Amino acid sequence: MTGSGSVGGERKSGSAWAPLRHRTFRTLWTAQLGSNVGTWMQTVGAQWMLVRQPHAAALTSAVQAASLLPVLFLSLPGGVLADVVNRKTMLVWLAASMAAVCGALTALTSAGLATPAVLLALTFLLGCGQALMNPAWQAIQPELVPREEIPAASALGSLNVNAARAVGPAVAGLLIAVAGTRVVFGINALSFVGICFAVATWRRQSTTVGEAEHMRPALAAGTRYVRAAPGVRRILLRAALFVVPASALWGLLPVVARVRLGLGSGGYGLLLGALGVGAVAGAAFMKPATAALGRNRLLALSSLVFAAGGAAAVWLTQPLAVAVVLVPTGVGWLWALSTFNTALQLTLPAWVRARGLAVYLIVFMGGQGVGSLLWGAVAAWLTPTGGVVIASALLALTTATLASWPLPASLGTLDREVVAPWPEPSLVLDPDPDDGPVVVEVVYLLDGEREPAFLEAMTAVERSRRRTGALRWTLLRDSEDVSRWVEVFEVASWSEHLRQHTSRTTGADAEAMRTAADLSRTPPQVRHLVPARTPTPVVASMVAE
Template identity: 50%
Template sequence: MSITGPLRITVYRNLWLAVLVSNVGLWMQTVGAQWLLVGEPNASTLVSLVQTASLMPVFLLALPAGALADSLDRRRLLLTVQTALALIGGALTLVTALGDVPPALLLAFTFALGAGQALTLPAWQATIPDLVPRDQLVSASALGSISVNAARAIGPAVAGLLIAQAGAAVVFGVNALTFVLFAVVLAAWRPPAGTAPHTPEPFTSAVRAGSRYVRHSPVVRRILLRAVLFIAPGNALWALLPLVASQRLGFGSGGYGLMLAVLGAGAVAGAFLLAPIRDRVSNNQMLLAAGVVYAAVLAVLGLVRTPAVVMLALLPAGLAWVAVLSTINASMQLFLPGWVRARGLSIYQIVVAAAQALPALAWGLLADLTSLPVALTAAAGLMLAGTLTLRLWALIDTRDMDRAPAVFWPEPHLTLEPDPRVGPVLVSVRYQVTAENTPAFITAMDAVRRSVQRTGAYRWGLFQDGAGAGTFVEVYLVPSWAEHLRQHEGRLTGADRAAEERARALAEGAPEVSHLFPAGARPGGS
């Protein structure tokens, strides 16, 4: 399928272009902030702190942001956040234009802008599957990488020229205007009726549900692990590149912008070059090749001082970076069901941000304590070691998993109508299993356990009746009756149905299901 297929959808194309322009502004903002700090004492640490300050809010706020994006109208949420970001960017522009900005104040503004991005990312990424058909999600993910990396190619180059000609305040002002543009496009977009949540979950419950889903999903946990093992050492390049430019190659702001432009150009070219390759190699083969290439580039940055060689090495670095991140992001988009998509993606963003923000500071401190070559070659070794763990911790193949919503649990028949808030609710399911099927049944129920816990249960157990031969009882606790009804009404997928059918095929007859409420629970409305 063509990588540009999603761009034929007018709404997606308009929003994608707005996000591209916003990403350009954010890279201009980053370069402007970093370049203001290059001449400060302890520059290695301060420059690295720009990334930490911009990414740490994602680590702190993304999960609450995901809960909001799954519960509120995403368009209105995005519109509100872009308006606030425009005001913050305008204030930074004014302060910078009036005089020198102390490092602490600059980092505080950077943190505030990062907080806005933390609220934007889950809502935007969760909106994409509503705009693009499922069979084009991989292309949309690649286009997302193109947006980020085209911005990385354009933004720093433009920022370098503007800083040299007009100063950092102009760069910050352009960034503020990009938020205004995004807000205008959002205001013009009218989503189809019915896309906003009808019965939003309570905020605290929604946050817990998102965390619970990831905790009990081996597929998501493995995706997150692969992201950390690549990004933590790989981020040494982004954190230390301004210092490579100024201290090892003797470049000014324009040269640094050119280096970032080369990286971005490699990433954009990679997105197009990788599209036909994906049909012939597995995701794990892609990650292996990209990790080896990126490790080699880190070694070149640490050991070589020839500008032309370093510039050439940055091209495959951009390609490898986009190969890994687009593969991982698409894997998340394709696997997560709609009801928890924003929360799952927000946890992904938390992990990605943490894998960039915390190691960025560590690489800066290591470079200060030792030298740039030591820090970069150490990152190269760590990258290679992490890549080789693919033999142990490969991405789980999900191509045959049915991720469509599946409503297959029968409607509960109760003699009372409990208040939806009552809880906890104890659900018990009684099975009869022959002796020869018992080992296979116990194994099959492990997949049922993960399914039930992903979708709402916080305790689960499988017990055998000591008095009844072949009688097994599955029991689990759900926080409230409303939470259990959500399991019935759309949280389960076709893959969950298949797991349950495998277990029930090993039992005799239909299982007996009971719902137990706290003693004295009142009927709804009383």
Template identity: 40%
Template sequence: MWTAQAVSIIGTWMQLVGAQWYIVERSPDLAAFVQTAMAVPMVALALPAGALADIVDRRRLLLLAQSFQVVVALAMAVLAATELLTPAFLLALTALLAVGTAANAPAWQAVSAESVPREQLSGAATLNALSVNVGRAVGPAIGGLVVALVGPAGVFFLNAASFSVAIFVAARWRGQPVSDRDRERLLEALRAGGRYIRFSRVSRRVMGWIFVFTFLSTGMWALLPLVANQRFGLGSGGYGALLGAVGVGAVIGAMLLPRLRQSVNQNRLVSVSFLIEGVCLVAMALIGPVWLAGCVLVPAGAAFIVVISSCTAVLQLSLPGWVRARGLALLLTVNQAATALGAAVFGLLGGALEAGIAIAVAGAALCVAAPGLRWLPMPDISRIDQVVSQHWAEPALVVEPSPRDGPVTVTTRYRVPAAYQGAFIEAMVLQGRSRRRTGALSHSLVQDGADPELFLEIYLVATWAEHMRQHDERMTGTDRQIEAAARAYVVGEVVTHHWFPPHAPDVDED
């Protein structure tokens, strides 16, 4: 799967070079809009695509998305070869390719995570991040060579072929079948994914650091072409060589990462990588010889792959299967948004000052951000157990509700001696977050005024089907541990009730 992803990403970057060159020859003012056409659908559609990937058959979704991309890429190639492709139509087709990428990416990452044992997930995340960066480094260089030899149409044909490789791999993959029973609707899935991220400290922390790092490191990616051309006087070949240095660094970083994880605390590893990336960017603004610039880009590429793959691995390991594609889709959205914002900010800064100075500012900011990991560290996920735990007893109901009945209010009564109430209330804060992550719309804990040892937990779920998803597929080993920690302070029987909106019984009128 890694090989197919790498081939597809290389094809995408080749297509970007071909599209830019095709427009430059016909309408240079529109060249900058190629990346916009690629970025906007990714930001707009990644979250819905992630929700879709969690509620439908991922294999079918991958095959449909990639087949759509093959058709669009072939249309672009044929029209370019026959000189019928206008710049405006090229931008529209580029946006359609990005729609396919947005639909494909969350499902592909989730499938990659499902295809390996949990202990190998960090390595899989490293390979995924490596394929992205190798594609980013190698794709433009190959694309420039193909454009020089046969023109942009040749690049578009090769891009279509790269999607065919991914289709072949996806067709051979066999995952867990998706149950049709009470399947989530798309909007419900989006809301459920948003609630999970909102009440998951691990997810919020990882995405925050990804945003900071991507936003600042984008200064290098956005301004490296200007530095190559204006400072070093390089053409497309020289620029490709600099990108190749980044790619070499990414490969070296990926090779060293497993050993580094064994010997260095992950938070320190990410912090040091922030610092290395920052120092390398500052050095880019100060050094003169182009060969030295290439040498500096090698550790920059290594640091980049360490941060991205480490953060992605932490997120993948912390996400339960039912929401994994949605979480990875949000990570993709955050990454794309940070890239777009960083390119705009540092592009403007480079235009107002000088490209090298703007890169130095980005590097200095990375160096300043690195110590922040001491106060807001990467979460420790060594104790997280995301295996599904169906430890809740089946509800004892006289009337069988329909899946769409609701809202459902769930109450649980606890008796807690006075000596343990402080610790119990603190443990129930974590349990409240667990309820909210897995589907509760609200959560509260109240104490009986007449009997202070009596506590009542109350939470609201939108529908009976949503509550049964908590029972059957959303509660994990970690949620079970959180409940056990709270119930350690409880004496006597724990009683749970399920409350529905009242329905008046049918009464025969005399």
């Protein structure tokens, strides 16, 4: 989840806390904080129920895996739903469903029926709900804060999660010791009820442009966008290289706390609280750190700090020393997460934002779930300490790849607002929305000296066409008239091509197309070729796009 707010009447502010001035942002952020506290309390309760079981390292890692692995197969459908249905309604129903699952777990625990299998199964169901909810929750953020406040809102979203980590585990440890795990499970159920009420009070403005997409083509459009967006793919790669080794500390810390440090549930909660305190402190310095170092250096620093902190935490034997070390480790975690989230929020256009964020969640949370299972197996083979140390060394090695695979330098500089630069096609035929495939030809006439610049410009045009719907794209040259160049791309249906006209082309896409068009001696001429259904000619009239 991330924070959210309202944009009306606010002016640009350099404050890291500026999004909290928006009433809706503040309301949802507070409700999210309560839900995140409840989720962390539940996580501690579930792990502590299993920590005394045989094969405790594998079982406690399985709790984290059960909550995170559903993103691998549900996050992208959740992102599609969030882009094609009302996000407010979707969030209310999902929060209500998760409250019901938490209520069932509370009842079963009170009746003594929460076996490890039942616990993991219900944790898995909660993970399914989170996998469906998270893309929608993250996608509403840019609806509700000005674009210049997105980095601050993203940092506040990460702060929310980590502030909850500072409070939830410590409170859970005390409550478990006094009243048992059923109490923390019940509090988590109530926290989702709070989400329902908070979202229901949000007066959302309509953001729909044209007819809503159908699920199957919307799913294809989302995955196609990611494939054709090198900047998005690079962010996903960096997230995976960070989270798989970083997940070892989260999955194995409860076993380290009990076996190596001899702590009870309260002590384990305090260790998680130290990580959360570090994250809260990191949020306060996120903006100046980014300004001073840049995103790539900040990501390198945060990764190395987390790696060193994780290794030190499992080697030390004094609980106080471990808690002190975990504070800067929490700073590193917050800075890395905020960097990834801000990068995606600034890169993705509104029409595909939830789907793009869903892919990110698949990579990040799915990677954390897979990593938890992996490092649980390593810990069972060696020791929990050995597993975390190996993971920390791997994280340091992956950080070195930032020199070759940095985050895109263009982050935040491209215009991602949706525009409609093309005129409506003027056609002889009237294709049905589902008619397809549709082939579009764009003819350019070039002077020889402009060819190198044109070829460079068409690289950006190709990426734009593929991101917005093109299944295939090619650039051809007329062998009889060497000044004549023909761009040809195929779209799945007429409705898909109309979405290129009305709701998928961003300001950056339009600029790329203008750059190429300006190199032509005459305005580019466009033809739309549709499937032959009648003897009527299928060639559309010439219209510049």
